[in-house]
Amino acid sequence: MGNLVIKKVAYKGEKFLYSSPELKMGLQIIEASNGAGKTTFSSFICYGLGMYVKQFDFREKNVIHNEVYIDKNNCVILDVEISGYIYQLSRYFHTQSNTIFIKGEDGTEASYPIYRTNQENEIFSDWILSKLGIEVCDIYQGTKKFKINFADLFRLIHYDQDTSPSKIYKEHRTNNNFISDSTTVRKVIFELLIGHQFSDYYALIGELNKKERERDTHKATLASYIDMTHKMDQDISGINFDEIVSQLHEYNHQLGKLYFYRDSLKNKQFNSTDLDRRIRQFRSELMDIENKNTDLRLTKRSVSLELKDLLQLRDDIILEVIQIRKIILAHQELNLFSPNTCPCCLREIKRKEDHCICGLTIDESQYEKFFYSSKEYLEILKSKQKSVETIEIAIESCKEELTAIEEQIIHLELMKEKVLTHLYEIEKDIQINASDSELNEVNDKILEVKNFIQENEQKKTLYEKYAELEKNYSDAKVSYTDLSKRLKSMESDVQYLLESQLANFEQIYTQLLKEADSGVITAELDENYMPLVNGGVYRQASANVAKRFIYYLTLLKMSIEQKGIPFPRFLLVDTPENLGIDKENLDKCLSQVLNIKEQTKGYQIILTTGIKKYPEEFKRYVAETFTEDGKLLKKRNER
Known part of the structure; x- marks a missing residue:
């Protein structure tokens, strides 16, 4: 070194x-x-x-x-x-x-x-x-x-x-x-000065921490990007990239054909036969729209009447339910529901079988019942309540049907407006001997295809960015894993070298310190590489001078005697x-x-x-x- x-x-x-x-x-x-x-x-x-x-x-x-x-x-x-x-x-x-x-x-x-x-x-x-x-x-x-x-x-x-x-x-x-x-x-500091591998080891630890931060950053960026695409109503993981590329190719091909057709229309001379054909086509479409509109309005009227009847029936049954509840409440208080009660004085009468309370002979099987027991009234109440629930379902069904009919009518009105616009443009074409209406149709189709292309281009761009971020995260994970393996394989070698160098340091330090201080019996390093003299017993303050100076001198002597020590x-x-x-x-x-x-x-x-x-x-x-x-x-x- x-x-x-x-x-x-x-x-x-x-x-x-x-x-x-x-x-x-x-x-x-x-x-x-x-x-x-x-x-x-x-x-x-x-x-x-x-x-x-x-x-x-x-x-x-x-x-x-x-x-x-x-x-x-x-x-x-x-x-x-x-x-x-x-x-x-x-x-x-x-x-x-x-x-x-x-x-x-x-x-x-x-x-x-x-x-x-x-x-x-x-x-x-x-x-x-x-x-x-x-x-x-x-x-x-x-x-x-x-x-x-x-x-x-x-x-x-x-x-x-x-x-x-x-x-x-x-x-x-x-x-x-x-x-x-x-x-x-x-x-x-001590480890770096006594062994060159320690500097490599700590450099690798620093690099590993750097790779860990990079990995976590790429992971957070990828998660944030996926969250952003979800807010854009895009399921980025479900996008088929090859399919998007294929669709873009097809849409661009269509767009080229539409541009060519539009250019040919601009150069096309007035043709009354084509205009007549198109007028008949649009009038036929208009008639179909009017017929469908009329049928829908009739259906709407029929459903509206049905809804009105259902609402009335529901209200009537609800009223009956309320009345039955009142009757049950009155019976619970007055015990009214009995065919053996005198209607005048309300006293109980012992009626003979097959005889009315007035004494006339009757056929029990033909006897019209005007009195019900409390249990029977409860059964009637449950039946009426069930009927209300059934009618509610029918009412909701009618409302949904009306809503659907309304939407169809609106859609037909828009189609009607579009057809009328085309007919109006054809009338202008006849006046100016040109095919503006057909050009507008082609322009509409071009705009539609361009929208498709834009949507797919956006999906393609989103996916490409997603793929890039995913690759960055994947590469960062691989780098971190590889570096972690390298560090793990180095740890055993570094630990062995550290133990060897510490033993060598202790040997040189003890020898020099004993020669410098006759009061030294033992000297060793603790877990923090600090010298422990005579087991740590108290010694005079001046002894610290030798203890510290020899520590520095030991580092110097080790660096002289051993090659590769960074000191x-x-x-x-x-x-x-x-x-x-x-x-x-x-x-x-x-x-x-x-x-x-x-x-x-x-x-x-x-x-x-x-x-x-x-x-x-x-x-x-x-x-x-x-x-x-x-x-x-x-x-x-x-x-």
């Missing part, structure tokens, strides 16, 4: 200047007394690589770097080597601070914004990650989506003095930002002595740098520290020294 080397650091402004000596591979120490510029040196490197540097954010009035703030037309210039190629990076302070200008050793120039304003814009982070051979991948955190940037990976490359030693990762620009500093994001083999360590550790333990901690093979080429550690705040054997690695009298930034007239 690629590597990053800082070859030279320079600052140019109208008032101040600085230019470092050429920095070499391996360990490079920048030592300085307090306030002479060691942190400024680190800040220049961070700023030139596109990082946010708080002291160069001139909105933060209480922490700004005064010399840089008051200077004009000032910029940082870094000469860097990335994967064997030399580039010059320039970034201004007051103007165009969101842009990094790049000049290649072949003279090519380019510029990239630092911050992403649009998801599709290429920024400086994308450029430098591509040069380092690290895939730019999308990370999804709930409903949030963002791209991993070089600034995210730089959190395990830059060992700064502002972050608490109890933490491992350099603080994010926005402290305690839930998304940017979540456990998930930090784990992704760029570069560390920037800023003033570790300011983090509450005594010199003896600090020297033991820094001495672990020597555990990296001296003959190894292709890595660089830039350490900014106080004067002689390092092991004695590190003196030969000092690249530059700043003092109170020789600070980093010098006025132009002092040079």
Whole structure:
């Protein structure tokens, strides 16, 4: 994989200047007394690589770097080597601070914004990650989506003095930002730096999420389109495309023949025989229409009379039903329904069989019954009610028949009007010796065929769009399924590699940490890849310096010893002595740098520290020294 080397650091402004000596591979120490510029040196490197540097954010009035703030037309210039190629990076302070200008050793120039304003814009982070051979991948955190940037990976490359030693990762620009500093994001950063397959894996996850959104979008678009066609009274799924094409071909053929016939009519001379034939034809049609109209009106009158009789009969039966209900009610109160009751005094009489209540002999079978029992009256009531229901059905039938007759009469009137119009036009034809009426008929037929063509063209267009949307949805489903299978097949390999790399990291980390801190017995990574020393028991705060520094150094050592690890083999360590550790333990901690093979080429550690705040054997690695009298930034007239 690629590597990053800082070859030279320079600052140019109208008032101040600085230019470092050429920095070499391996360990490079920048030592300085307090306030002479060691942190400024680190800040220049961070700023030139596109990082946010708080002291160069001139909105933060209480922490700004005064010399840089008051200077004009000032910029940082870094000469860097990335994967064997030399580039010059320039970034201004007051103007165009969101842009990094790049000049290649072949003279090519380019510029990239630092911050992403649009998801599709290429920024400086994308450029430098591509040069380092690290895939730019999308990370999804709930409903949030963002791209991993070089600034995210730089959190395990830059060992700064502002972050608490109890933490491992350099603080994010926005402290305690839930998304940017979540456990998930930090784990992704670690995984991307220890294995090249992880960048491919997360890139594939991002691509899968993109395909899933595309699939869902195509599905929703297709459903919305089907719903729209239903509102247009079109069953899009039931359309036979081949049949529509065939009908369009036939209608267009008819239209061509009609156009030809109309043109021949326009050139046709007056022919009285044709006109007579057509007049007879229309008069015959008119007579048929009149006869049908007369028959329908007679039928309408007959049905209307029948309806009137049915309505009267229904009203009469309803009246009888009401009367029977009253009789039943009266009987329930007075017990009137008995042939053995005296009609005068209403007393009950014991009547002999075959005798009237007056005593005369009668034949019971011939006896006309004027009295009914309550049960018999109820049977009569039910019969009458049933008759009302039957009559109601007959009434509705008559009404429906009348409605149909009315519609037929209206249709006949329209036909009559059309025939009369044709006869009128023929009369005009006779006067002007032309066939306008026949032309109008042909024009009507042309219009009718054109309407058919328009309807079928609309159906054809609707179906073609439907077929396109359905294909898009189908293709999106196939793409998502294929990508999902690829991801699933990759997961086992990635999991195996991750376990192997974690074990390797733990082994190197434990070895280096034990040598740097004699109080360490055990060291391992928890599920979030954070170091757990001695099982997590409390230790003095200064122990956190070694715990954090060795974590960074382990990543560097792994990238040197193993090919294919994306970690760029570069560390920037800023003033570790300011983090509450005594010199003896600090020297033991820094001495672990020597555990990296001296003959190894292709890595660089830039350490900014106080004067002689390092092991004695590190003196030969000092690249530059700043003092109170020789600070980093010098006025132009002092040079």
